[in-house]
Amino acid sequence: MIPVEGVENQTIAVLGLGRSGRATVAALTAGGANVIAWDDGNDTREAAAAEGVRIVDLTRAESWHEVTALIASPGIAHLYPKPHPVIAQAYALGVPVDNDIGLFFRSYANEDWSYFDRAPRIIAVTGSNGKSTTTALIHHVLTECGRPAQMGGNIGTGVLSLEPAVDGEVVVLELSSYQTDLARALTPDVAVFTNLSPDHLDRHGGPGGYFAAKRRLFAEGGPDRAVIGVDEDQGLYLANQLGMGPSDDRVIRISAGQKLDRAAWSVFARKGFLSEYRKGRQAASIDLRQISGLPGAHNHQNACAAYAACRAVGLAPRQIEAAFHSFAGLPHRSQLVAEIGGVKYVNDSKATNVDAAAKALQAFSHIRWIGGGLGKEGGISDLQPYLGNVTKAYLIGHSARDFALELGQTPYEISDTMEQAVRQAAADAEPGDTVLLAPAAASFDQYPNFEKRGEDFTRLVRALQDS
Structure with a gap:
């Protein structure tokens, strides 16, 4: 405590x-x-x-x-x-x-720190998608590399339930917009912004308020280093606001598709390879394609963010690469549940909005897609460019029929329940297919949270294995 x-x-x-x-x-x-x-x-x-x-x-x-x-x-x-x-x-x-985040930041440091050889550090991660995976990956890398570390905030342990710091420790926090918006103290050593897509707009009075809540993590405390995803305009703006010019390496720009070789410090992924550039020269490279715990471009962005944060606290590229290979991923986030008869079953129940579902749909091919639930404002029309990988959709929950109207030429069935969807998708699937749960919707019509939804999918898939 x-x-x-x-x-x-x-x-x-x-x-x-x-x-x-x-x-x-x-x-x-x-x-x-x-x-x-x-x-x-x-x-x-x-x-x-x-x-x-x-x-x-x-x-x-x-x-x-x-x-x-x-x-x-x-x-x-x-x-x-x-x-x-x-x-x-x-x-x-x-x-x-x-809130508790503000209390944590004003209380974490204490007089014992004067006796430490190396002051503890705080890495705080925010953004719309990928926060949990990025946070868990940073914590995993630190632990694998022998650095004392704790993880908390919006994932794992509540911040005030963490243990007091030890010499050289790194605390990794996942912070939601709800948490950053109200906290009166926000002073991480390293702050990470993954990406931004519309979410929680009612709680923030629209997209501007939502971004402003995320921005507070960087504006209030002035982190020593800022890791910024620049694949959206908001990230570009934030990186520009924080940097003092092309030679300022306090901002580490990251991307899941762009080559970033002009900034003082950048990390990006292209065609499955992560590259680190310092002052226009490549400093390191990692082949991400064979890392089973990080499938797809969206996880490659998470890898870039985690890599940059770990480099910012002094870890070497080869240490980070070795730790990546032992990362198993998080439940409900592109989680491979089973492979049955050549068909993969993937649980991405955390894909509760269109942007997260789009990333999941890009990560796999020959998809039997289970989508639906309690749809969010705007529907799923923005998924149209990514439906080419979908062989057939199996729609569940409150918004199943609304989603069906936005699928264009994509074949679909109204399954209503998870049990029906899994059973129908399994019956239709052929070797090489992926049955993917990526709902693009909240869970609250049928489940208390996305975890319970993912657990139900996993239970049903396990039953297929046993049958």
Whole structure:
């Protein structure tokens, strides 16, 4: 646990008592704060109270006496589409609102660091797609290379549940736009921006607000090094804003398709090869084609981002390359579940938006595509250029029929459920085909989250193996 600094004897309110909220209560208490808490769910409040959390109804004005700060969980709206009533009350009273990420950045360093030979570092990863894989890959490389490392944030352990730093440690954080948008302190040593595509637009008041939330990671704290994906206009803009000219190597530009040989420092992937360039000269190259845990161009972008971040903290190219080969990938992200009768079954349930699904569709050929769920604004018309690899689509969930209207000439079936889709795709598939779950939609119509959706797909595929 990371005890929160600077809160001794203060009354701090916590809103939201899920995983991060309960960890925040514990870390504030360890820092000497008097903690009161609230959650809209009665069952959640009762469970927290049973653990000793002091529950106070923050919707009532009299509850705010002596409260010096409100710490909100990331899933709670603080601005768009409108602030949660408790957060609106804090704004009206002038009570500062923060989240666990802000508390972590202001509390991670402590007096023990003066005795370390090598100061700990923080690598923070944000973007629309690839954050989790990039974060996990960086952590894997560091660990394989013998560097002490922890991973947390939006993946793995909540930030305040991480262990205090040890000499030379690197903490790798995945940070969502919900987390970066509200945090009052953001000071990573290395900040990574993977890419940007429309997502969570209701929570950020549109695409500009969404990008602004991501940009805060770079603008607020001024990282020593910034790793920026420049395959979209927003990344190009961000790299331009942070760099002081062509010779400034504090910005490492990355790409999954462009040759970047004019910047002071760049890493890019083309035709399955990763290249690092320094001051116009190639410094290293890695053949990514045989790395089974990183299939497809979208994972090659993740590899570029992870490689650049690891180089920024001093690892050598050959160390990184060796560690890449032992990376198994993450569940629900281009995860090879099985190969049955020459047919591959791939679980990319995390492809919850059109951009992520497009990347998955480009990574494989002869695809039996399982798509659908709770569709997002804009539909799937932007997938049209990538449907050439799709032999047939099997559509599930709430938006199955809406998706069907946007498939053009691509053959499809309305399967409705995952079980029907897997059964139909398996019956139709021929050796060399890939049955790919890449929904291009949220899961909430049939599953509580994308993980449960991917687990159901995996269960059904395993049953095929056993039959």
